[in-house]
Amino acid sequence: MAAFGRWKAQRLARADCSRKGxxxxxxxxxxxxxxxxxxxxxxSSCAGRLVLAEGGAAGDGGGIPVPKRHCRWLLVAHEPCGRAxxxxxxxxxTGNVVFKFEPFxxxxxxxxLRDAQLLHSVAIESGFKNSGITVSRGGKIMMAVRSAxxxxxxxxxMGKLMVSEEYIEFLVHVANQKMEENARRIDRFYKGLEAALEAAGGVSSSSSTEPGQAQAVYVRRRKRGTARAQGVLCSPEDRNEELEPGDDPQGSLDIFAGITL
Known part of the structure; x- marks a missing residue:
């Protein structure tokens, strides 16, 4: 479709608006x-990272989730880090701090639709079991690669450390192991994707499935129990690229998002 090609060219010509740039x-x-x-x-993309995020100032009462855009990042690492x-x-x-590992x-x-299905198959086989396909109300087909x-x-x-340094050392060790496994999954995904694209002959865009037909398939399968419970691990402003307004998963119909580890 010529329209897709034009939109893609415009999209890729944009400046990277992520924090990293x-x-x-x-x-x-x-x-x-x-x-x-x-x-x-x-x-949008995020290779995976270790994050120490402060989500509330002292005296905020605690216990109330703070949106990512209001968090203060105390530490961000895309490679294994140490207790120090x-x-x-x-x-x-000075507030409430959470230590996270966020995967690819x-x-x-x-x-x-068949292009998205090819990516979904490779993602699942590579270990990204929470991957899914959505279609927006405007008919855009989005494939999300993600895992649990x-x-x-x-x-x-409220600024007071609630755990021991020994526990933090253990926690960092576990997070570093997850980072290493995340890297292995990305490598499997890349190699699997290369093989699948070659086998598919470049994935021809000529398909008898029109956007309207694809959306009908999603409508019939939209009621997945866990679809709304699965959040995107990196917010648009934190990723290497931003989502389009019409591509918000919350405004889309899910088909494969119910798959979990």
């Missing part, structure tokens, strides 16, 4: 591989 090195290979194929356009890194960052805390996440706009291979643990409350 550039692709994460570990995700760059997958992003470039997909954007080099006519039926795909990546809209976390302890040094905690010295700056990628959103890809697909020209046809995450970690989130509160460490301090």
């Amino acid at each position: 550039a692709l994460d090195e570990r995700a760059a290979g997958v992003v470039r591989l997909l954007n080099g194929r006519a039926p795909f356009c990546t809209t 890194d976390v302890m040094a960052a905690l010295e700056k805390a 996440v990628l959103h890809v706009l697909c020209q046809e 291979h995450c970690l989130e643990v509160p460490l301090s409350h």
Whole structure:
């Protein structure tokens, strides 16, 4: 479809509006591989990271979730870190601090439903079991690569550390192991994607399934019990690229998002 090609060219010509302002090195290979194929356009990505986030100031009463845009990042690492890194960052805390590992996440706009299905199959086989396909009310088909291979643990409350340094050392060890597994999954996904695209002959965009027909399929299967419960791990402003207004998963119909580990 000519319209998809024009939209993709405009989308890829935009400046990167993420905080980092550039692709994460570990995700760059997958992003470039997909954007080099006519039926795909990546809209957001995060290679995976360790985060120490402060989500509330002292005296806020605690217990109330704070949106990511209101968080203060005390530490962000895309590679394994050490206990000393976390302890040094905690010295700056005055509110409620959470330590997180957020795994690889990628959103890809697909020209046809079968293009999204190919990506979904590779993602599941690579270990990204929470991956899913959505179609927006405007007919855009989005493939989300994601997993439940995450970690989130509160460490301090109103500036007071609630755990021991020994526990933090253990926690960092677990998070680093998850980071290493995340890297292996990205590598499997890249290699599987290369093989699948080659086998599919570049994934021809000529398909008899029109956007309207694809949406009808999603409507029949929209009632997935866990679809709304699964959140995107990296908010648009934190990822390497931003989502389009019409691509918000909350305004879409899900088909494969019910798959979990």
